[in-house]
Amino acid sequence: MFLLPDLPYAADALAPVVSADALRLHHSRLHRGYVTQLNTLLAELPGVCGPLESVIDAASALADPALGRSAGQCWIHSLSWECMSPVPTTPAAPLSAEISAQFGGLPGLRSAFVAAGVAQFGSGWAWLVSDGQGGLKVATTADARPVLVAAGQVALLVCDLWEHAYDLDHHDDRAAYLGGWFDQLANWTFAGRQHAAAIRGQGAWRHPPPVRLAA
Numbered sequence: 001m002f003l004l005p006d007l008p009y010a011a012d013a014l015a016p017v018v019s020a021d022a023l024r025l026h027h028s029r030l031h032r033g034y035v036t037q038l039n040t041l042l043a044e045l046p047g048v049c050g051p052l053e054s055v056i057d058a059a060s061a062l063a064d065p066a067l068g069r070s071a072g073q074c075w076i077h078s079l080s081w082e083c084m085s086p087v088p089t090t091p092a093a094p095l096s097a098e099i100s101a102q103f104g105g106l107p108g109l110r111s112a113f114v115a116a117g118v119a120q121f122g123s124g125w126a127w128l129v130s131d132g133q134g135g136l137k138v139a140t141t142a143d144a145r146p147v148l149v150a151a152g153q154v155a156l157l158v159c160d161l162w163e164h165a166y167d168l169d170h171h172d173d174r175a176a177y178l179g180g181w182f183d184q185l186a187n188w189t190f191a192g193r194q195h196a197a198a199i200r201g202q203g204a205w206r207h208p209p210p211v212r213l214a215a
Contacts (some may be wrong), residue, residue, distance in 0.1 A: 001039045002052065002210045004032045005078050013086035017180040022168040030164060031077045038070040052207035056146065075207050076125060076158060083157045084207065085187035092188070094134065095156075095195040102136050112138045113159075114178045120161055126178065128157040128191065130198035154198035155205075156191040186212035 007027055021199035037053075042048060045067070047057045052075050086207035091099055091106065103109040109128070120140040127139045132152050138214035140161070157182050160166075166177035190205075197204040 001042070002074060003208070004035045005208055007081055009084075011018065013186055014084060016169070017177070018084075018165075019169050022165070025168070026160075026164060027077075027081070030075070034070055034073040034077065038067075038074050041067050041070055049210070051209055054110055061154045069144045069194065072146050076144065076146050077160075078207050079155060079205060080158050082159055082190050083187050084181075084185040085099075086185075088184065089186070089188040092192050094199075095188070095192045098130075098134055098136050098195070108137050109136075109138070110179070110182050113182055114175060116140050117144070117159060117178045118163055118175050123162040125161055126159045127155055129153045129155055130195050132198060132201055134195060134199045136195075154194050156194045156198075157186055 004027075005131055007023070011023050011027075014023060018026075039065075042055070048062075048067070052071055055071045056068065056075060059065075059071055068129060090096075099106060100107050103112060105157060113126060113128065116138045117140065120126065120142070122142065124145075126139055126140040127141065129139055130136055131151065132154075136156075146155075159178060161174065170177040170180075194204055
């Protein structure tokens with residue numbers, strides 16, 4: 001079975017962009033709920049097992065939207081906690097050089113990221129992704145669809161665009177939330193490791209594996 005991953009920081013560490021109340025609601029209630037749903041569904045599908053990435057592939061092959069939704073939500077949420085840092089970070093080479101080459105610098109990337117997130121209709125996610133050659137692009141996905149479905153892409157950063165991620169702190173001002181997230185919370189240390197993994201073609205972040213409970 002899969003477990004709810006611990007947050008890599010204290011619940012109040014991301015304030016004021018994400019308050020302790022919002023983070024507790026998001027992690028302890030909503031993310032935990034997705035994990036519970038996923039384990040319930042997997043208990044009824046003994047042939048589907050292994051890493052969460054494999055479960056997502058199996059859900060697609062089986063055309064099982066409930067399993068795909070639960071598995072996708074678990075994967076993206078676990079990744080999203082790693083993409084935020086309570087300590088300010090900045091991009092380092094070679095990621096910083098690629099940002100300058102493709103976006104003219106961090107302000108240009110910020111503008112593209114915020115604009116894409118604002119334009120995403122309804123619930124979803126804003127991404128910074130890299131291909132196998134280190135190239136970058138900003139993307140969005142809807143609902144629980146993880147960017148890993150795109151062959152050869154590695155997620156560097158992901159920001160939650162569901163209303164529960166920002167409504168408590170920013171109400172309906174998604175642009176303010178995205179700007180604050182990018183300026184104060186984006187974990188460029190993690191993004192740099194992911195970018196390096198994309199160039200190597202291996203070693204990118206994977207969801208914590210399932211555990212076997214003692215009988």
